[in-house]
Amino acid sequence: MVGAGLAGLSVATRLAAAGVDVHVLEAAAHVGGRLATERVDGFVVDRGFQVFNTGYPRAADLDLPALDLGYFVPGAVVRVDGAAHRVADPRRRPGAALDTLRAPIGSLPQKAAIAAFSARAGYWPVRRLLGARETSAAEHLRQAGVGTAALERFFGPFLAGVLLEDRLETSSRYLDLLWRSFARGATGLPAAGIQAIGEQLARRVGSDRVHTGVRVEAATGDGVTSDAGPVRADAVVVATDPGTATGLVPAVEASAPRQVTTHYHVLPSSPWTEPLIVLGTPGGRLVNSVVLSDAQPAYSPDGRALVASNSLAPTREADVRDEVARLHDVAAADLAHLTTVTVTGAQPAALPPLRHLRPVDLGGGLYVCGDHRDTPSIQGAMASGRRTAAAVLRALRPGTAGAA
Ligand SMILES: Cc1cc2nc3c(=O)[nH]c(=O)nc-3n(C[C@H](O)[C@H](O)[C@H](O)COP(=O)(O)OP(=O)(O)OC[C@H]3O[C@@H](n4cnc5c(N)ncnc54)[C@H](O)[C@@H]3O)c2cc1C
CATH class of the missing domain: 3.50.50.60 (FAD/NAD(P)-binding domain)
Structure with a gap:
């Protein structure tokens, strides 16, 4: 081997x-x-933000309890004009259903289209998903009727952080397989790092x-x-x-290889009440930013919050610090820079x-x-x-x- x-x-x-x-x-x-994971000043720092999804079929090969996973809430925070809106899967997060219905990511029929898209990816047999006509991820979502607002504010930045490309040119078939895992599983971080x-x-x-x-x-x-x-x-x-x-x-x-840059910051405490990924906004440099220690407290040695913020193009910490602060609604001066990692061969394009x-x-x-x-x-x-x-x-x- x-x-x-x-x-x-x-x-x-x-x-x-x-x-x-x-x-x-x-x-x-x-x-x-x-x-890969290293320790920086006592914090657990993965080589780029990555999560494990229990919806992956091959999760069956792992001893998940031994990994002691800390989980994110399925969904995301979308920021529009400075205000934060929770978008969560109402099937698995009924408490967030009202927030999701009110979130500015499209009309009610478009939100119903998002739910239908998730149900199709989650519950159609894989063979049927793979038998559907193939196109780009962007075209696939448009055809599903999710609407422009959801594409720009939710799917765009959410998928950019996973696919490491923001044109959504990835295969619709891969999007279906990926979305299936999100619909069926939970994303988490092992206590000792990825x-x-x-x-x-x-x-x-x-x-x-x-x-x-x-x-x-x-x-x-x-x-x-x-x-x-x-x-x-x-x-x-x-x-x-x-x-x-x-x-x-x-x-x-x-x-072709995809790349990503992850900036790690420390905050005195988390500004959030639950572990949710915060999505980047149109025109920004970041695709997302997330308080890792909200999902996996073991990533922090002392209760301070460990934040990971991701850009597709290489960025310097000084270029993104204000944006990180805006996404979490904290003062930029409260963010202590821990380290920055750029991974050039993060994953191959699909x-x-x-x-x-x-x-x-x-x-x-x-x-x-x-x-x-x-x-x-x-x-x-x-x-x-x-x-x-x-x-x-x-x-x-x-x-x-x-x-x-
Ligand atoms: C920043 C980042 C974020 C990611 N996020 C996610 C995510 O959230 N969810 C997800 O599912 N996937 C994610 N991925 C992708 C996932 O990590 C990879 O798809 C997966 O780990 C690839 O595993 P692999 O065994 O194919 O290759 P690798 O992990 O690259 O393993 C190849 C091994 O071969 C070794 N090697 C190379 N050359 C030689 C040589 N000449 N001799 C001996 N050994 C050699 C390397 O050192 C390495 O250990 C992410 C990847 C990165 C980098």
Whole structure:
């Protein structure tokens, strides 16, 4: 295995459970790949704002109670002319139904169209969703009748923060799959940070089988060359980020990478009474800003509020400080800057046509997996890992020992 991100670890857990002599070579000093966390002045700081969604089908592969997730309220705060409006899923947040009905994101029929859109994504069979005519996410929402106000004030900034693009040019099919997860699950943060997800999987593989600090320089179906020397194997799985995968395996093509900049600030206390994401406003630099410690109190060492604010284009803290203050209705002077992170290869684009089941078995004992084979998400990475493990096990003949 090359790479201990969620894709590689998802393969390795399955191969290890099947009795295969599997070893994972990971270039970084930590496991979990793009799900990375560090401590800054006692705060839990993820490498870019990211959340885990329990509606992902592959959530079934994790021990969720052990992650001790802290949850966001499903929905968002929309700011219009300075005033904050709660928009929440009335099925799951009946107390917010009146606020949602009053929120300036369109007429009642348009709000009914939003509810119908969510119900369709949440409860149609996946096969039927994927069988619908494909277009862009923006066109899909327009055709659903959600209206311009909801597009500009709610869907636009909400989806920009997830898809890491604000033209909503992403495939409507990916939007349907994503919205399905939001409609069915809850988003949360592990108490120890987002990296805890990868660490949980790595523990299942076994510390003697996951080798961090080892960079693979070349890979074939017979083995790899690494900076620690050559390794022979009956099967080799390249489970790196898309850019590295295209370098190691020329047959692999990857979509353009999306990027995001996250600014972390500390406030003396949270200005909110519940954990909700605050959406950026049209014309602003930020797509959203969120008090992480409202959802997951363990992110703060002492009860102060940890705020993450995201822009798609690289921004400097000084460029966004006033906007962060406006979104939370606090004084800019109260915001203490903790750190800023820009991730250039955050996730691959998912433009139409969505190719979410790209081949993982390249033949001759060489396999490739990662979010670039499925969808650009935790779900996509883990689903590609599952498909790849099945392909490797078929080739190595389950029940007999083999090395991977
Ligand atoms: C800022 C940000 C926000 C995100 N937000 C969300 C979100 O909210 N929800 C969501 O579902 N998804 C989100 N994602 C996407 C999600 O994190 C990724 O889709 C997923 O983690 C990809 O996993 P992977 O295993 O395919 O790749 P990676 O995590 O990139 O793992 C690849 C591994 O390979 C290693 N590697 C690379 N080259 C080599 C080499 N030569 N030798 C050995 N090892 C190598 C890397 O170090 C890495 O550990 C976000 C991503 C980012 C960066």
